[in-house]
Amino acid sequence: MNKTSKLKVSVVIPAYNEAMSIGNVITNCKAFCDEIIIVDDGSKDDTSEIAKKNGAVTIRNEKKLGVTKATQKGLEAANGDIIVTIDADGQHDPSDILKLTKPLTEGRGEMALGVRTEIPHRSERIINALTNLSVKCSDAGTGFRAIKADLAKRLKLHGTCLCGTLVLEAHKRGARIIEIPVQTKPRICGKRKIRTRHITQIFYVLRDLIS
Secondary structure (H helix, E strand, O other), X not given: OOOOOOOOEEEEEEEOOOXXXXXXXXXXXXXXXXXXXXXXXOOOOOHHHHHHHOOOEEEEEOOOOOHHHHHHHHHHHOOOXXXXXXXXXXXXXXXXXXXXXXXXXXXOOOEEEEEOOOOOOHHHHHHHHHHOOOOOOOOOOXXXXXXXXXXXXXXXXXXXXXXXXXXHHHHHOOOOEEEEEOOEOOOOOOOOOOOOHHHHHHHHHHHXXXX
16 A cells, blocks of 8 residues: 555556566555556567466557557556556666655645656657757656646647657646656666667657647
């Protein structure tokens, strides 16, 4: 159960072929939330089965739709007052959920971003620089976020990923955005994925900036 406040916290985890890590991520999240939702985006491994065995609510896409649509499904299904998104690969520390949700439970913001010590991809750094043309943000591409549910349910997610566009949309809707430093770890297994989707995402960010 969530120990931070009377507000309920849902954790949404989009996942694609993360059978080797998803069980640990779910287990480590349980102490810091009231509900865990895994959106299996058409995995070819046992991601869904492992998620179910570990007690997570599991939504499965029969084919890969991408992280944006997977996250949207998770936000729509969540029952909490605050919704946290976290990566499925084990790079985030679930204990940081407490740090991300605290400013929201205290009424100091509607979205909290888990800011990484380093933005690893050049394409992400470009997206971050573009996002800063509209809203001051240290890490517009983080996958670790806490969002008030009433805001999250109104977001119309778009793009090949959520880098930049999520922050820009929240800002346009009047959200106060808090930044919280978090630590990241190496993936539990596998290698860092090539983020070719970021190249296309740059055009979505540019479109949002001029719209």
